[in-house]
Amino acid sequence: MTLSHFLLVALALFALGLYSVLTRRHLIGLLIGVELMLNAASINFLAFDRFVVKDPATGQIIVLFIIGLAAAEAAIALSIILSAYRAHRSADVDDLDELKN
Amino acid sequence: MPKDLLLFGPELMLLGGALLVFIASIAKEPKSEATWGMALLASFAAVGLSLLTLHERGAPFFPGIYRVDLFSQLLKLGLSALLCGVILISRNLPSVRPSARVDAPLFLLLSTVGMMMLVSATELLTMYVSLELSAYGLYIAVALSSKPRGSEAAAKYVLFGATSSAITLYGLSLVYGTVGSTSMVKLSGALVAGADPLLMIGMLLMFAGLLFKLALVPFHYWAPDAYEGAPHQMVAFIASVSKLGAVGIVARFAAMLPGGDSATLFIALSVASMALGNLAALAQTDLKRLIAYSAVAHAGYLMLGYAAMSKTGLAAVIFYGMIYGASSVLAFVVLSALGRDGENPTMESISGLYQRSPLAALMMLVAIFTLAGIPPTAGFIGKWYLFAAALQRGQFWLVLVAAAASTVALYYYLQVVKAMYLAPPEDRPRVELTFTDSLAGLAALGFVIFYGVYPAPLWELAQKAAALLG
């Protein structure tokens, strides 16, 4: 297992996350995609920590922060999605098209 | 230790204020007047403390991670003063849903704390956490709207924002891997040492999140929707405080870049923003949406300064960021007074403003003049510095494009002036500016005119601040 293996897995995860952000119809699907992207970054941090960086504590601390931030972000995004659902009776991303031009 | 507390004072004040507001808002019968007053006091205190620490230097609590110097304190002064202005006009929040009016100041305060930490951060993780902290408040602020389109705007804003922040984080991980540290000093050293492609890609991805805050093309899509959908005062916040914070952090990173390719990228983005923002603004009748597109164009003007890759350019950017923030507050004093019924002000509803309230019309006129860069307002001087910085680098054609773009902009700005001064008021109601509205408006107006006539003091500060970067 070398550094590139980890990086490739992370890249794949990032790409998958981005793909679902771009293609999912449901707002929560988009949110899950974003979470995948965040996790890809976490894997990167840990991999670099393991193979490159001298001081391994930094990467681990960063990942802990990311987990915390991701949770906060998910809470906010979910509540906003909920309010959008209440207002439009739909959580389909294509139904959010009132604001344009 | 007391010294450290003082240096951290502006942030602590706002945090303390946020805590008080939070406690007051979970009381049995919360009063929006009370939370508003607390927020106002806290922001005033933050202005005072920023002034007090303006010329201090140090690294309170966390050496190497957090830096206090003229650059950070000047921006904090600007941030807290703009916050003051926004809170002054937020006494009544007709476009916020009634149950949330008590909470609104909390998000403004927290988001400003995030901005303040952002301009002081000298370490990537701190920077990222501050970026997120400032963003969360904004997402919620947009969602507070009483209209369905508010939650639509918020949903788009939060998902676009979360995606770009995930991209930023991924970029950060690449930077971390190539530099081997999260310190900006080391990053700067690595950037000077040579262009590792992985590092450059990491930097680029990281910039995505920063440019998202600045609403630069192609990361501008959220701005028109958020401006249109969000409550008036929250838009004022996004247009002033949040913009200035973004200006600060982008300046810190731009100072580290070696030039070359990055300058070319900046120029491309600048041209695209100026063109798209100004052109799309022509087609708008909703004034908040118009201001949003004008903000996109202004992000393009700011990019002129970054693309110059010089200290003068950065000083021009800091100067213009301050001026732009003040003129946004000035414009929104009038727009939120016009939108007392909770509806968005339009070309229609601003008609005949001169006869409905001469003072409001004057404020809007000055705001528009400074946005359009017409002397003797500070907007003219600010554009002058930006253009001069670009020309200093021989970017003549870029300046030509910018000048052409600002001529196009004149059409829609004058359209508003014409509606205000030349259209009949018909039976539209008078516009009442409350005492606090007038206070915020006159302060911003004085600021914009004073530095338009005598820019030297602020310009010198901006130059000194820019010299500390990089």
Added chain:
Amino acid sequence: MSSGTLALLCTHAPLVGCFGALVVLRRAPRAAAALNILAMLASLGAALAIFAGSNHQPPTIISLWLSSEGVPISFGFLLDGTNQLMGIIVALIALCIQVYSLGYMKGDPGYARYFGLHGLFAWAMLSFVYSANLLQAFVFWELVGLASFLLIGFWFEKPSAAAAAKKAFVMTRIGDVGMFIGLILLLSSTSTLDIAQLMQASTLASIPDARLTLIALLLFCGVVGKSAQFPLHTWLPDAMEGPTPVSALLHSATMVAAGVFLYARFHPLFVAAEGVSNIVLVIAIITAILAATIAMVQRDMKRVLAYSSISQLAFMLLGLGAGSLYAGVFHLTTHAFFKALLFLCAGAYIHQIGSNDMVTMGRQGAAKLRLVSAGLVIGAAALAGLPPLAGFFSKESILAALHGAHANAFVYGAYLASFLTAYYTFRMVFLVLRPSDKSVLPAEEHEPHPHGDVTGSMKLPIAILTVGAAAAGFAGDFIAKLIGAKALHPTYGEMAPAIGIALAGVIVAFFEFGRKDAAQQGFITRVGALDTLFERKYYLDEIYDKVAGGLVSLIASVSAVVERGVLDGTGDLAGNLTIATGDATARMQSGRLQLYIGSAVLLIVVFCYFVGGY
């Protein structure tokens, strides 16, 4: 008092008047007017004192204003001869016209506002004239434009006035953008914007030739916009929607002359820039003839005078472009007197009779206003270039300058324009003063609405300016000495054709309009096509509109995006086209979140490819 204090007093006294009228004395219109007239008196006194004491004072007073990348930009006054002369002209004419306005604007609900705006204009204009620094000059140049915008739209209840105000602002701004770039370019080439320093030969020699030409052309853009030269001239006739004294002050005597003044100020630069003077001459001759032919067929007295202003400004540029600073500045001076006079006379008729139409004026007995009519005849003779009135001498010196430059084609063009000038001027005089029973010109449909009698406060300025228009021509040598240029004394052989041509114009006008029982039908009406062409102002407004409209409908059918016309039909090409593009651009904001994210990501990928070099 030192000349610095005097200059400060001269430029800023009107600002006090403006502030007083707009803020303090809004409810006391008479006091506001009195305050502004006092302020103008102080300005004029200070301008004269500067002139009187100029021999033993340093010519520039400067203090630091702001610094840009190490280049100090100063704020100060440049008090050399050209500026002194212009300052006195502006202050004197502004004073005359404010006194005149006392009677003309009587009873207007916006009396105080009117005088306040006059103060604003005088402040900006005088500060512009005395500026020591190009950036400072530009700031006040824009403020002059703002004052003009507000004064044209003074009666903003009239939609036509509102539209005209906006058109004027936008049209002149188009030129200003060019000028602003020129200014920045000048700064980056020479590291100074100090006017006195810029005009030194060593500074000019340090700029590469091609760049100097570019700078000169860009600065000339500003001149074209402000002085209403072809192709940006269409705003000036529309600007006649403002009150007549405003037209007299801003849109003939002073503000529009600011463009020419700027050119005179930068005369060494324009001379040094290769090839620019030819472009200037071509633009000027086109404008001079074009505007004169349009003036031939107008019936609205103010519009005749407006086109005449455009044409005369072009004359000044002809003199300057031929290399003679003296000729241009001399004509600028004399023109300020006689054109202000003519406008004030027009205003008096409009006030008494209540119509802008010259035929109506004649039939309602305009000739009964003896003093005004005498002023009209003298002003017209001066404009036509009849000796020994003001316009004669200055026009002769322009022709002499053209002769001296061996620009024969331009000399003949100028002769043609002189003939047309004499013709349309006396057509105006005869239409107003000698109504004919056999006239073929139909009466106007509307009954005139008189505003009131011509008061003493209106007569006094007319009398003063009449004297000026008669006598200013003899100040040639004095002006030459003041501005430090060589006076031109044309020979009799050079003068003879010009006098003959002017007389011919007057005589043709007399036969067609002036003699007893004249048919009052211009020779041009026999050539129907030309008549229509002139009357429709060469269709330029329509062309600007049509071209814009055509392009817009083309774009509309291609992209089917144009649905909202945001701008009203102020009608110009750039406008409508830009709006259409704007609509199309706004459509890119499709409302689809995933398209937003997708396009942003796509660009990031492109950039990655770019910076990563893969």
